Structures are given as C-alpha cells and as structure tokens.
Amino acid sequence: MAEFMTLSDAVRAYVHDGDTIAMEGFTHLIPYAAGHEVIRQGISDLALVRMTPDVIYDQLIGVGAARKLVFSWGGNPGVGSLHRFREAVESSRPRPLEIEEHSHAGMATRYVAGASGLPFGVLRGYIGTDLPKHTKTIAPITCPFTGEQLTAVPALRPDVGVIHAQQADRHGNVGIWGIRGVQKEAVLASTRSIVTVEEIVDELDSRVTVTLPSWVVSAVSLVPRGAHPSYTHGYYERDNAFYKAWDDVSRDPETFNAWIDRHVRQTADYAEYLQLLDSEMGVAV
Amino acid sequence: MTATTDLAPATTDEIMTVVAARELKNGVVCFVGIGLPSTAANLARHMHAPDAVLIYESGTIGAKPTTPPLSIGDGELADTADAVVSVPEIFTYWLQAGRVDVGFLGAAQLDKFGNINTTVVGNYDHPKVRLPGAGGAPEIAGSAKQVFLMLRQNPRAFVEQLDFRTSVGHHQGGHTREHLGTTGAGPTVIITDIGVLRVDPISGEFILTALHPGRTVEEAKAATGWELRVSDRLEVTEPPTHEELRTLRALVEGR
Numbered sequence: 001m002a003e004f005m006t007l008s009d010a011v012r013a014y015v016h017d018g019d020t021i022a023m024e025g026f027t028h029l030i031p032y033a034a035g036h037e038v039i040r041q042g043i044s045d046l047a048l049v050r051m052t053p054d055v056i057y058d059q060l061i062g063v064g065a066a067r068k069l070v071f072s073w074g075g076n077p078g079v080g081s082l083h084r085f086r087e088a089v090e091s092s093r094p095r096p097l098e099i100e101e102h103s104h105a106g107m108a109t110r111y112v113a114g115a116s117g118l119p120f121g122v123l124r125g126y127i128g129t130d131l132p133k134h135t136k137t138i139a140p141i142t143c144p145f146t147g148e149q150l151t152a153v154p155a156l157r158p159d160v161g162v163i164h165a166q167q168a169d170r171h172g173n174v175g176i177w178g179i180r181g182v183q184k185e186a187v188l189a190s191t192r193s194i195v196t197v198e199e200i201v202d203e204l205d206s207r208v209t210v211t212l213p214s215w216v217v218s219a220v221s222l223v224p225r226g227a228h229p230s231y232t233h234g235y236y237e238r239d240n241a242f243y244k245a246w247d248d249v250s251r252d253p254e255t256f257n258a259w260i261d262r263h264v265r266q267t268a269d270y271a272e273y274l275q276l277l278d279s280e281m282g283v284a285v
Numbered sequence: 286m287t288a289t290t291d292l293a294p295a296t297t298d299e300i301m302t303v304v305a306a307r308e309l310k311n312g313v314v315c316f317v318g319i320g321l322p323s324t325a326a327n328l329a330r331h332m333h334a335p336d337a338v339l340i341y342e343s344g345t346i347g348a349k350p351t352t353p354p355l356s357i358g359d360g361e362l363a364d365t366a367d368a369v370v371s372v373p374e375i376f377t378y379w380l381q382a383g384r385v386d387v388g389f390l391g392a393a394q395l396d397k398f399g400n401i402n403t404t405v406v407g408n409y410d411h412p413k414v415r416l417p418g419a420g421g422a423p424e425i426a427g428s429a430k431q432v433f434l435m436l437r438q439n440p441r442a443f444v445e446q447l448d449f450r451t452s453v454g455h456h457q458g459g460h461t462r463e464h465l466g467t468t469g470a471g472p473t474v475i476i477t478d479i480g481v482l483r484v485d486p487i488s489g490e491f492i493l494t495a496l497h498p499g500r501t502v503e504e505a506k507a508a509t510g511w512e513l514r515v516s517d518r519l520e521v522t523e524p525p526t527h528e529e530l531r532t533l534r535a536l537v538e539g540r
Contacts, residue, residue: 026343026372027358051372052420078319078355082417089415102405104342105376105424112373114352124381127427128400128453128465134409149466178363179343179530182372209369233360240355 002172002217007196007226008269011037011217014192015160022049022190023056023160026181027077027238030230031164032056033196033223033270039063040264049158051107051182053248055229058082059264060254064094070156071099072107079243081085083250093253101135106153110137111182113155114189125151161190164227165212166234167204168197172214175204178233184210196223198235207234223270228277292534295525297478298437299533300497302328303525305389305435305476306533312425314338314426315387316380317357321435322389324353325402326474331532340379342421344370349494353537376421380428388429391436392450394444397490397511399434399472401426402447409449419451419510426452427467438477444510455489462489479505481522485514495520 005013015021015038023031024127026229035056038046047068053078060066062084074085088097102110104204113121122141126261132138132151167175174195176183187193195217204211214220225232229242249259267273295303298321305325309315311334317326327350330337339348343358347367354362363369370379379385383392392401395415403422407413426432432454436442454472456462462471472491475482481495493505494516506513525533 027356028343028360028363071418073418073420074415077357079417086415090412101418103419103423104372104421108373108376123377123424124428124466124468125424127420127467128450128456128462129423129508130404130409130450131423178360179345179358179369180371181343181358183300184371185373231360233363237360238356243355 001196002168002214002220004172005034005219005221007037007223009222010194010221011041011043014194014218015043017033017043018045019159020047020049021160022156022185022186023162024050024181024186025164025227025230026052026179028179028181028233029164029176029183029227030056031162031196032228033226033227034162034164034194035060036264036270036273037250039065039187039260046255048205049156050106053085054082055243058077058084058246058250059260061085061097062094062250062253063260066097067095068098068100070102072102072104076243076246078240079247083247084256087253093134095111100137101131102153103131103137106151107139108182110153110156111185111189112215113153114157115185118155120152120154122150122152122155122214122255156189158186158190159192161186161193162230163187163193164196166232167199167201167208168195168220172217172220173204174212174217174220176210177205180210184212187212192218194221196221196226198224198226198232205234225274226270228274292527292530295530299530300522300525301435301437301476301478302533304481304497304522305433306332306474306529308433308474309334309337309387312336313386314340314384315389316340316342316385316429318390318422319354319357320391320431322391323397325435326389327353327536328529328533332529333538340375340385342372342375344372344375346370346375346379346500352536376424383428383430385425385429386431388425388432388469390425390432390434392434392442394442394447395454395475396444396447397435398456398458399432399475399484399491400447400450400456401434401452401454402449404449404451406448422452425469426454427469429469431470432472432526434472434475436477437480438505438508440508440510443508455484458489490514491520492516495522497522498524499539
C-alpha cells in the first residue's frame with residue numbers, strides 16, 4: 001500500500017545517490033515539485049530517464065545532479081533549447097553528461113517492456129536513421145514468424161519512478177485524467193515510485209481515466225500546484241510565460257545558479273517556492 | 286475587416302504556412318509536429334479541411350484547438366480531442382499500424398532526398414550545437430503513408446550532407462528507401478518560405494516545382510546547399526487569399 005508522506009520524506013526515503021530515476025510527464029503533469037526536492041536534498045550522480053526532458057531536467061543537469069540522460073527529445077517546448085542540457089553535452093559543464101538517445105516510439109516501447117516484465121520490446125523503428133550507430137540499446141531483430149527485420153530495445157527498469165497526478169483517494173489509489181503520457185508505464189516499470197497529487201479525496205473524480213492502485217505505488221505526497229509550470233488538467237493551466245522566461249534564466253550559468261539558490265535551495269518546500277514565484281510578478285524572473 | 290486592403294501584406298512565413306495548409310486535404314489523418322506544421326494544419330482545419338483529423342504525439346486524436354498550441358501537450362488538445370490515448374498507444378496502434386495518412390514535420394537540416402536532422406550540428410560526440418533530438422520523427426517518417434516537410438529555406442538548413450540522419454526520407458535516392466523496409470512512402474513535398482519542392486519519384490530527389498509570388502529561381506538556388514534542380518513546368522503559388530490570411534492571423538493572435 002502507498003504510504004502518505006511529505007514530499008521531503010518521500011524523496012529522502014526513496015531517492016538515493018546514483019539511482020536511475022524517471023520523472024515522467026508529457027507536457028502535462030510534469031513532477032516539478034519532486035524535481036526541486038531532489039535538488040534541495042543535494043542528491044547526486046543520477047541517471048535521469050525521460051522521453052521529453054524539459055525545464056526540470058535542465059535544472060537537475062545544471063546543478064550537476066546527473067551523470068547520464070536517457071531520452072528522446074530534449075527541449076523547451078515551443079521556446080527552444082535547454083541551455084543547461086546543451087552546455088553539459090557541448091562543453092561538459094558543470095560535469096560530463098553521458099547520453100543514451102532514442103526516439104519517442106523507442107522510449108515508449110522500452111517503458112512498456114519494463115512495465116510488462118519483459119527483457120526487451122520490439123518496434124518497427126529507427127529505420128534508416130543514424131541513431132543505432134551511437135546508441136547501443138538499439139538492435140536489429142528478425143521476426144521468427146515472418147522474417148521481417150524489426151528493432152529491439154531493452155526494457156527500462158528505473159530504480160524510482162516519479163509522477164504527478166490529479167488525485168489520490170484515502171487508500172492511496174491514484175487517479176489521472178487528460179493527457180496521460182507514459183506515466184502509468186513509468187511507475188509500473190520502476191522498482192519504487194513516488195506520486196505527488198493535487199488533492200486527496202474521499203472518492204476519485206469521475207473524469208479519471210487512468211488509475212494506479214495503491215499497492216503499486218510506494219509513496220503519495222500532497223503537493224498542490226506540484227506540476228507548475230507544467231499544468232494539471234482540471235486544476236490549473238500551463239504557465240507558458242514561465243517557459244519563455246526560463247530561456248533567459250538558464251542561458252548563463254551564473255544567473256541560473258543564483259536562480260536555483262534563491263528559488264530552490266533557499267526555500268523550505270514547493271509551497272514556499274510558489275509563494276516566492278508568485279510575489280515575483282507571477283513569473284519566474 | 287472585409288476589404289483586402291485592411292490587411293498588412295503577407296509575411297514570408299505566412300505565405301509558407303498558407304501554402305502548406307493547402308496541401309492537406311479534407312478528411313486527412315495527419316500526425317502533426319509542433320511549430321510551423323501545427324499552425325499550418327490548424328489553418329487547414331479552419332479553412333478547407335474541417336474534417337482533417339489532427340493527431341499529436343501527446344496522444345490526442347482528432348484535436349481541434351482554437352489556437353495553435355505552444356506545446357504538443359497543451360490542455361486544449363485533450364479537451365477538444367475525439368480520444369486521448371497513452372503515448373505508447375499513439376505510436377503503436379495508430380502510427381505504426383499505418384493509420385496515419387500524412388506525417389507533417391519540420392527539421393533543422395534536410396538534404397536533397399528529404400532525409401532530416403534534428404539531432405546535432407557538427408560531430409555527434411562533440412557537437413557544435415546540440416539540437417533537441419528525434420522525438421517522434423523517425424517513426425513518423427517511416428510509418429506515415431506520406432510525409433510533408435516544412436521549413437525556411439537557407440543554406441544552413443538545406444544541406445548537401447546532413448550532420449546526422451535523424452529521420453529517413455528517400456535515403457540515398459532511387460529505390461534505396463524501399464530496401465530499408467519502411468511501410469510509408471516517405472516525404473513527397475517540402476514547403477518553404479521561397480517555394481515548393483516535390484519529389485522526383487525516379488531519383489528520390491526534391492525538385493523546385495513552384496515559387497511563391499515575387500521569388501526567383503536564383504534566390505531558391507542561393508538558399509540551397511546542393512545543386513537545386515528546377516522543374517521545366519515551374520509554377521507560381523497562389524498568393525494567400527484575404528480569408529486565409531485573416532484566419533491565420535486570428536489563429537495565431539488567439540495564442
């Protein structure tokens with residue numbers, strides 16, 4: 001059964017130095033609060049896994065918390081580059097970042113294999129691309145029934161899966177609606193999992209389309225607005241202004257570090273961070 | 286807002302977007318990339334193709350946003366979609382299984398065979414510029430029945446040799462794509478800010494087949510890093526109509 005814990009206690013209990021961690025979210029429901037708590041606790045040497053690493057992974061990479069990134073698209077959606085990610089790859093600052101690069105279809109297949117307890121998954125993918133030359137976890141496989149050449153990718157099995165959801169009920173069953181991404185698969189593929197939620201309710205909303213039973217989740221933490229600047233369908237919208245503002249904050253390492261110190265390291269928790277952010281003209285700069 | 290004179294002249298990006306939108310037929314099932322393709326696809330839906338089915342990789346099928354989304358996962362896509370499915374499902378049951386008519390993509394670089402790069406500029410291990418990467422493109426390029434490409438034409442984007450092949454077009458030309466085992470036919474048209482290129486089915490090479498009004502072959506050649514072939518039946522695209530321009534601007538301003 002999922003244990004209700006503060007986010008700080010959940011991260012302390014379930015995220016360790018050196019872990020492989022998947023903090024999933026596909027534009028919607030990105031677990032920002034949990035990412036900040038990882039930074040606040042100074043957890044390091046992480047292998048980060050995510051299909052669409054965006055600003056929260058830019059922050060984790062920028063503070064040097066990551067040794068490796070497994071991903072398929074790393075950008076600031078609708079805005080442009082992730083500057084801390086780019087500097088890590090282009091100039092090895094603040095530390096070298098090993099990358100393991102896939103396509104979305106490949107990453108999704110890997111999560112499904114992990115969630116299914118299979119060693120690998122199969123897709124008709126990566127055809128004619130240069131990716132297999134650089135990524136060891138892409139290999140050709142022949143269909144034993146038809147002879148068709150397909151592609152195999154190994155299962156993802158993160159130590160920890162972290163997601164944000166709309167609700168949990170009082171038993172710790174988790175409910176999600178709207179764009180669901182690959183979060184269910186990420187939780188089921190991971191050894192341990194943390195779910196932050198907007199609300200704890202007596203009964204899950206009738207709009208819920210994905211339910212994760214309490215017994216597949218390690219910890220549930222109540223963190224209202226815990227996905228900001230991403231959004232939570234039915235609760236608050238995506239803060240596009242924050243994503244645009246991040247471009248300037250992250251461009252220069254000193255501005256970035258000052259921002260992280262003030263907003264993450266020097267705040268007690270996400271509620272205090274959000275209060276600070278709101279006081280700064282509602283935007284992050 | 287009735288007379289054409291009420292509107293400022295179309296920008297080059299607007300012309301590109303309008304011409305790209307016209308390529309989408311009503312009822313088409315289109316897997317939409319973010320950015321320019323998404324704007325063009327939504328313009329098409331608001332103009333001549335109200336029944337176009339827009340699929341975004343966030344798992345929204347039949348999305349009908351009132352404004353082009355900033356990201357592929359904006360809430361309005363889910364609110365207006367016929368169905369919202371998981372990311373694994375969108376890439377398997379829908380794309381891989383051959384249910385997508387058109388994959389509509391942008392790129393950082395492309396070559397004359399319509400192969401595209403969205404991964405790195407320079408060497409992969411020590412890149413000059415690290416780009417976002419593949420996203421959904423490699424499998425869209427492989428499995429959509431055909432692919433439309435849309436990007437601004439300049440020598441940095443239209444290159445003789447890609448720094449990295451992220452997604453396959455007509456590979457090395459001729460029948461080389463067929464031998465790879467892709468299920469889709471690959472890119473058929475490239476819409477740029479200068480004109481339109483269409484694929485020569487024999488060589489697999491993209492050929493300039495139309496210019497936007499006022500643009501020249503010289504400009505197109507100067508903006509292309511390979512020796513651009515020009516169709517002997519070179520056409521001029523119809524300029525954006527008042528209605529197209531007004532609709533496009535209303536869409537974009539709504540954001």
